[in-house]
Amino acid sequence: MTSQKTALDSHVRPTVTTGPISGSHKVYLEGPDGLRVPQRRVELSNGEHLDLYDTSGPYTDESATIDVHSGLEPLRASWVAEREPVNGAVTQLAYAKAGIITKEMAFCALREGVDAELVRREVEIGRAVIPVNRCHPESEPAIIGKKFLVKINANMGNSAVTSSIEEEVDKMVWAARWGADTIMDLSTGKRIHETREWIMRNSPVPVGTVPIYQALEKVNGDPTKLSWEVYRDTIVEQCEQGVDYMTVHAGVLLRYVPLTAKRVTGIVSRGGSIMAAWCLAHHQENFLYTNYDELCEILRRYDVTFSLGDGLRPGSIADANDEAQFAELRTLGELTHRARALDVQVMIEGPGHVPMHKIVENVRLEEELCGEAPFYTLGPLATDIAPAYDHITSAIGAAQIAWAGTAMLCYVTPKEHLGLPNRDDVKTGVITYKIAAHSADLAKGHPKAQERDDALSQARFEFRWNDQFNLSLDPDTARSFHDETLPAEPAKTAHFCSMCGPKFCSMKITQDVRKYAEEHNLTSVEAIEAGMAEMSEEFAAQGRQVYLPVVEA
Numbered sequence: 299m300t301s302q303k304t305a306l307d308s309h310v311r312p313t314v315t316t317g318p319i320s321g322s323h324k325v326y327l328e329g330p331d332g333l334r335v336p337q338r339r340v341e342l343s344n345g346e347h348l349d350l351y352d353t354s355g356p357y358t359d360e361s362a363t364i365d366v367h368s369g370l371e372p373l374r375a376s377w378v379a380e381r382e383p384v385n386g387a388v389t390q391l392a393y394a395k396a397g398i399i400t401k402e403m404a405f406c407a408l409r410e411g412v413d414a415e416l417v418r419r420e421v422e423i424g425r426a427v428i429p430v431n432r433c434h435p436e437s438e439p440a441i442i443g444k445k446f447l448v449k450i451n452a453n454m455g456n457s458a459v460t461s462s463i464e465e466e467v468d469k470m471v472w473a474a475r476w477g478a479d480t481i482m483d484l485s486t487g488k489r490i491h492e493t494r495e496w497i498m499r500n501s502p503v504p505v506g507t508v509p510i511y512q513a514l515e516k517v518n519g520d521p522t523k524l525s526w527e528v529y530r531d532t533i534v535e536q537c538e539q540g541v542d543y544m545t546v547h548a549g550v551l552l553r554y555v556p557l558t559a560k561r562v563t564g565i566v567s568r569g570g571s572i573m574a575a576w577c578l579a580h581h582q583e584n585f586l587y588t589n590y591d592e593l594c595e596i597l598r599r600y601d602v603t604f605s606l607g608d609g610l611r612p613g614s615i616a617d618a619n620d621e622a623q624f625a626e627l628r629t630l631g632e633l634t635h636r637a638r639a640l641d642v643q644v645m646i647e648g649p650g651h652v653p654m655h656k657i658v659e660n661v662r663l664e665e666e667l668c669g670e671a672p673f674y675t676l677g678p679l680a681t682d683i684a685p686a687y688d689h690i691t692s693a694i695g696a697a698q699i700a701w702a703g704t705a706m707l708c709y710v711t712p713k714e715h716l717g718l719p720n721r722d723d724v725k726t727g728v729i730t731y732k733i734a735a736h737s738a739d740l741a742k743g744h745p746k747a748q749e750r751d752d753a754l755s756q757a758r759f760e761f762r763w764n765d766q767f768n769l770s771l772d773p774d775t776a777r778s779f780h781d782e783t784l785p786a787e788p789a790k791t792a793h794f795c796s797m798c799g800p801k802f803c804s805m806k807i808t809q810d811v812r813k814y815a816e817e818h819n820l821t822s823v824e825a826i827e828a829g830m831a832e833m834s835e836e837f838a839a840q841g842r843q844v845y846l847p848v849v850e851a
């Protein structure tokens with residue numbers, strides 16, 4: 299285990315422990331121009347190994363941040379410094395339009411095992427984004443788009459009620475370690491700027507924020523006191539700090555607010571409710587909408603990606619796919635095209651609470667209205683009735699919406715609707731969403747997705763217990779569950795576990811069947827049938843039983 303330190307204020311220096319995920323270590327994929335992409339390699343007991351394509355890898359043997367703070371240059375520092383603007387812009391979108399493959403694009407291509415030209419092309423047409431602020435050189439670029447692996451985001455940040463800087467940095471490290479592709483700092487409590495500074499300088503993954511939260515804090519929590527000027531100063535401050543993408547609720551228009559009046563749960567988006575309150579109090583159009591061009595200009599200077607917020611998303615099954623939600627989506631479509639014309643990258647945030655039969659319509663409409671900009675959805679929860687299990691209710695919706703084309707899934711933790719998640723909740727949320735994202739990758743037929751399932755299944759069938767654990771999303775928990783009943787070392791190669799015991803282990807019986815067939819040269823159907831009867835007697839003599847298949851005449 300290593301402990302990470304930074305050169306920031308020593309009075310609040312958090313000590314964060316990271317360490318390898320069981321049975322794996324860090325290796326590098328080598329690309330052109332000295333490009334190196336960290337990967338997590340699992341060494342198997344049969345002498346093989348598997349490089350996991352789906353994990354960034356920094357928190358395996360060591361963290362990327364150790365590199366940063368051990369005096370090595372941050373990954374992207376020279377990439378950013380060497381580059382000239384194109385058409386006055388420094389965004390990945392501008393470079394892609396100019397036909398340039400940036401280092402970030404090459405890095406993403408290597409990481410995903412695809413051609414760099416595919417990455418450039420998808421960025422150019424806006425179907426993928428690479429959120430990489432020029433001022434966040436520490437981060438390892440990731441590509442978000444439906445042609446690529448489904449990504450997951452982990453939310454964190456303090457609230458006025460609880461949490462400290464140490465706890466929030468700890469959550470960031472924990473989220474990245476278990477496989478979050480991006481994180482969002484949604485702090486609304488004390489020391490927002492300082493908390494974010496700690497997260498930014500230590501995070502190896504892109505960081506998103508919702509700037510209206512900090513703007514509201516600056517006016518003491520009174521939404522009516524907000525103004526474009528306060529907001530603009532806040533985003534410039536966050537751009538300078540290196541925030542890679544920002545949620546902007548510019549689609550909550552004054553005339554849409556009444557559409558929520560008859561909803562069961564009204565406006566559940568924090569940003570959405572703040573903007574609705576401002577619009578009504580001033581009876582003016584949303585200042586994010588009216589100042590949108592200037593907003594684009596600012597984000598363009600840093601290459602910050604828009605995450606156009608779904609301020610009117612449904613917060614209950616009853617409110618799903620209603621007029622308020624889709625009216626806002628149409629406006630987000632307009633804003634997408636305006637930002638793209640100015641070379642600013644765009645993602646679109648999506649719901650929320652949606653029953654399964656209403657999920658696909660959300661994706662198709664988003665694609666149509668927003669020119670296939672990457673969809674970034676919060677779950678959605680497929681039912682409202684299981685508080686304390688909303689990581690599950692939402693993973694059901696998340697797997698389906700990802701299969702239908704959502705590019706990034708925002709996790710939901712077991713604490714949703716109940717309180718601020720802690721570090722354990724962060725891990726549960728991340729693992730749950732890795733399951734949803736990977737299930738979608740499999741169903742979408744991503745060429746590398748099945749490799750891992752096959753490797754784990756093979757290990758399982760061959761009773762290589764340690765390999766089964768090490769190939770899993772959460773080796774620690776898998777191992778501890780197994781060891782709860784069979785902790786002794788020999789059990790790690792035993793041909794059974796405590797579920798069925800030695801005589802009823804179906805995989806063990808299958809192996810016996812195969813072995814017997816091989817030994818008796820039972821290669822034809824007739825021979826197998828003859829052999830089965832014989833084997834049955836042999837097994838019976840050992841006090842075991844096999845059921846012979848009934849073969850129709």
Ligand SMILES: C[C@H]1O[C@@H](n2cnc3c(N)ncnc32)[C@H](O)[C@@H]1O
Pocket residue numbers: 453454455456457484485486676710714715718719
């Ligand atoms: C949009 C989503 O963001 C989540 N959310 C809002 N604030 C925080 C926080 N500080 N930590 C974790 N999740 C948060 C809520 O769960 C909401 O559903």
Ligand SMILES: Cc1ncc(COP(=O)(O)O)c(N)n1
Pocket residue numbers: 482508545566567568569570607608609647648674675676708
């Ligand atoms: C996928 C997604 N949707 C929304 C938000 C913002 O939260 P809010 O809209 O409640 O301010 C978010 N951070 N991520």
Ligand code: SF4
Pocket residue numbers: 566714715716717
């Ligand atoms: S999670 Fe809690 S604080 Fe947030 S909207 Fe729901 S009830 Fe209100």
Ligand SMILES: [Zn+2]
Pocket residue numbers: 566613650651715
């Ligand atoms: Zn909810």
